[in-house]
Amino acid sequence: MGQEPPEPAAQAGRIRAAGVERRFGRGASRVHALGPLELEVAAGEFCCIVGPSGCGKSTFLRIVAGLVKPTAGRVEVTAATANPAAMVFQNYGISPWKTVLANVRFGLDLRRVPRKEANARARDWLGRLGLADFADRYPAALSGGMQQRVSIARALAVEPEILLMDEPFAALDAQLRTILQDELLEICQADKRTVLFVTHSLEEALVLGDRVLVMSARPGRLIAERVPPFARPRTGEVRRSPEFAAMQAELWELLRGEVEQASGREREPDRKRQSKQDRETGADRQTDPDHETDPDRRTDREPKQGGTRKEEVAP
Ligand SMILES: Nc1ncnc2c1ncn2[C@@H]1O[C@H](COP(=O)(O)OP(=O)(O)OP(=O)(O)O)[C@@H](O)[C@H]1O
Known part of the structure; x- marks a missing residue:
């Protein structure tokens, strides 16, 4: 049931990252933030990246935008125009x-x-x-x-031939976020430009993406890739399908360890068994597919630059 990326717009850019790495700082405080990362985004594709906090998602987006230089590797943007990308921030x-x-x-x-x-x-x-x-x-x-x-x-x-979106809806409440996701879906399906979209929400990635890429804890590398099995043009109705819930749960299982590692908590030996029990009893809210749609059940947030907030990855 997997879908090919949509037909590209008359002008839609392509992105190719090869061996991209980024380190920050010097000496003992040097941080290996990202990579090595290999990635290709096709013209007209809506590609979502999810990953734990601090794994280098924003850094990668900024490298693609030309705002940050990679320490190693290179990003090639193939486009018809001189300034092909525009960025939307949280x-x-x-x-x-x-x-x-x-x-x-x-x-x-x-x-x-x-x-x-x-x-x-x-x-x-x-x-x-x-x-x-x-x-x-x-x-x-x-x-x-x-x-x-x-x-x-x-x-x-x-x-823009390429739209770079860095957690654009993260500061919004859950209901508004759903509305804006649906609006973006409509807009992007109308002209099929290339989009690279960073989010902490698996739900958002599955609703919007032709492809969902999962990154590891820092230094961020790609550890999985899934193609949401929903035909284009699609609507927010896909959230209700059994395939949606199944893929969301599968991706969350993949991500859970990375999120725990990023937040400094090693997985306890019996954690996996416990999480299975929790799912069966409905006690584990993190694996609840409705988690993001209920504002009272959203994950912890921390302050971010400019007074906005960031979230942990959430199903
Ligand atoms: N200008 C910088 N100077 C030093 N360290 C930086 C800089 N920018 C990012 N970092 C570090 O690089 C790592 C990756 O940061 P980045 O913001 O790319 O992660 P992220 O995955 O987007 O995180 P989040 O999801 O929390 O926004 C973090 O440890 C961060 O502290």
Whole structure:
């Protein structure tokens, strides 16, 4: 039942990473953050990366974006345009002193697109994301979900061949997150651009991805790859299918050890047996497929740069 990646858009970039590694710091405090990592993302593919906190997911995305250099290896981006990628961050990354319209127009202004055309394109994306009436407002007047829509509109307004998304919905509540996942699904299936999407949520990865890549604890390497068996175009309804729950549980089993290692807790000898018992009795909330949809049952969060928060991997 596995699906081929969708037909590429007229212009969709490709990514190829070969032997990519990144270390930070010097001497005793040197950290091996990432790799070696081998990865290819096809034109028009929606590729999701999940992995434990600190395994180097964001670092890899930043390397692809050209914001960070790899210590070893290389990333090749094959694209038709000079600036093929746009990035969406967890903390929105929008400017509070600019109106919504000016924020969405930002990348177009950098590319010196004439103001009239830039405004039209920005308004078009605002309309597509349900923000047409908020063009002249400032971000402070918007909810978190609306601010993240502005951030997505800003990235899409430049018509990037590659969209890089770093936990874009992690700071949102679970219901809003579901809505934005479904909106993103619709948008990306309409034009099939290449997307590299980092998330802590297995549910999110399975709903959105043509392919889900699982990373190990730091230094992050790829340890598994799955193709969600859901035809395109798909909707959020796939969350209810038995295949969805089965793949979510399987991926979580793969990830659990890595998450425990990353959080400094070694798996106790009888942990696996206990987890099986818990699943059978329904006591293990971490393996509950509805875990992410109930805000009261979300995993622990820690502060992150810019006042936003990050999550542990969650099913
Ligand atoms: N600029 C930096 N200087 C020093 N260490 C860094 C830097 N950027 C990242 N690191 C370290 O590299 C490792 C990987 O960080 P990264 O943010 O890529 O992980 P991540 O998988 O995205 O984590 P999370 O899921 O928690 O956001 C971490 O140990 C982090 O502390």
